[in-house]
Amino acid sequence: MKSYVALLHSIILGEGRRVVMADLKAMAVALGCEAPRTLAATGNLVFEAPEKAHEEIEAELEKAFAAAFGRHVDIIVRSAEDWLQLAAGNPFLAQSEKDPASVHVRVMRAPLEQDIRDKLLGYCSNGERLAIVGGDLWADFGGKASHSKLLGALTTKRLGVGTLRNWNTVRGIRAMLTG
Incomplete structure (x- = not known):
């Protein structure tokens, strides 16, 4: 398993509606992600998953997000190593x-x-x-x-x-x- 970071471009679903982080974590679990956790209510998800290309994970998350929340949102994925390099x-x-x-x-x-x-x-x-x-x-x-x-x-x-x-x-x- 490998650690990943997923960043949602937006958590706004429409007039007065936002993604609830518990629902986002549930969506990740349904996809097979392990130990999903969020940072505040801003669309940041950290999780464990089998290693695969970022583009593949992004596509899976975006498809699941649209099915779960009724709206497409761009999602950027980085491995833990990539995130630590970004921060450094x-x-x-x-x-x-x-x-x-x-x-x-x-x-x-x-x-x-x-x-x-x-x-x-x-x-x-x-x-x-x-x-x-x-x-x-x-x-x-x-x-x-x-x-x-x-x-x-x-x-x-x-x-x-x-x-x-x-x-x-x-x-x-x-x-x-x-x-």
Whole structure:
């Protein structure tokens, strides 16, 4: 068995409806995942499963999610080793430790090319910093992400399938994997 992290792009099912984490864990168990656990109510699932390609696990989870909740949601899967590498690669660690909610990573299904960073710099107007590490986009918003024009530019249409997580979440998942 191998440990995996699954990140839901969204837990919103419709007007006033959200995915309940107990239901998400039950869906994972029905798929044959073992020891599913969640971090807060934000669509982060850690579980054990037989080793297979991330794309295969993503497809299985997305199909099961649509059947269980009546809506397609993009799901990004990383192995525990990949997640620990992602966390260790934080290029803005000092700022992350000062203000964990100001540093985010957009975890990507397909790695971003380095040139996308330059294309996004035009949206940085409040001193935001960007880095692509291992194909994922790290952003130091220097404060609240919601106050930045950059946040609105980090879309699936522009970047491809991915989902944002702040440093609190990244390190919380890391602790779930190592604790």
